[in-house]
Amino acid sequence: MKKALCLLILSALTFSIAFAQAPYGNDVFRPEIKSVEFYKVDKQAAAFPVINLNSEEKVVLGFDDLSGGSRNFYYTIEHCDANWNSSHLSPAEYLQTFMDDRLFNYTYSSGTFQKYTHYELTLPNQNIAPKISGNYILKVYEDSDLNKMILTRKLYVLNSRVGVGGTIASSNNVSARRTNQKLNFTVDYGGLNVQNPNRDIRVLVMQNARPETGKMNNVPTYIRGTQLVYNDVNINDFAGGNEFRHFDTRSLKVNSERIGRIYRDTANTVMLLGDPNRNLPNYTLLYDNDGKYYVINQxxxxxxxxxxxxxxxxxxxTNKSEAEGTPYIIGQFNDYNIDANSRMQFDSRGRFYTNLLLKQGVYDFMYVWVNNATKQPDYTALEGNYFETENEYQLLVYVRPAGARWEELVGYSLLRTVRP
Structure with missing residues (x-):
């Protein structure tokens, strides 16, 4: 009995340690929390949340609580490494202000069927401000208790000290030239005091700010003077994918593109037109917002x-059966999460369906197929894969200063493919 109890305690302790050390992400932990937006002020909504250290630049967090009333929400930020693991620093090392603060800015909804409380926060502010550059995870939690986590968001604080430039070309792999986009780029670290650039500098590349697409470049292809060159034929080769699908609910009074019917009674119901499988031989131009969404009521x-x-x-x-697998619906609106909330159901007409409670606005989304046998997501099975697809690429350069226990963000660049 004692041995079994010891094993149980050891297993629980191992799980707790593993959970505590899991990388942070953009997560929502409570079902009543909806419509989380986190973007840079003075830019268009949904802009990538990167700000310069000790500048006037700020980011805004906004979200709704559908449970109504007001709650005791608190927030803080924590410094992380390039892989979004905690840097394990004392708050005094990365904060020049207080450790946490209460979220006081909230407003009740007005004239809506669905009642909610809207919360909003601007960072940095006089109570919470970073001291050093790098990745920061923003935590919102209830009753000043970090065990009652509400949501987390990724914040990028930049101290620009390197030059970053790059180009996007077709893949070097002949078989993937019609589908893939290859990034070649250089980092000029002349402004840094670096002992070993092969070891101390690394670059993360993301497609459309999606963490699951991230490719970490730990070692450059070669070094030319103070330039790190990343152009190996086998690295930074991304599937182009397809333009995102979209729908528009800025008004619930008239049908817009892709909307079949709108019903308004004790609640709002929007029936979208049926979506086809878009995995076709040739690319079709469609303007999108690279996966973003915007809350708008015109x-x-x-x-x-x-x-x-x-x-x-x-x-x-899908031209596929329920026995083969299941599609999921993802976009920035649900943090690209493939989970029970984004899973679709099979109906008697041979189609897959789901319904989601969403705030009025403009939404980009896509369908991901998950095969029952492999349990692996296939992002192109229902959407197709084309070199011509317009995508954004974020390049983030991290350095570990000499003798430091943390990584700083010292370079950022945004690359866009050219629309055909």
């Missing part, structure tokens, strides 16, 4: 509090 005055929620019904034809 019939109101303040979308933050008078935009309503609607049950949005999706359905897609």
């Amino acid at each position: 019939d109101g005055r303040d979308s933050r509090t008078d935009a309503d929620y609607a049950h949005v019904y999706f359905n897609v034809g």
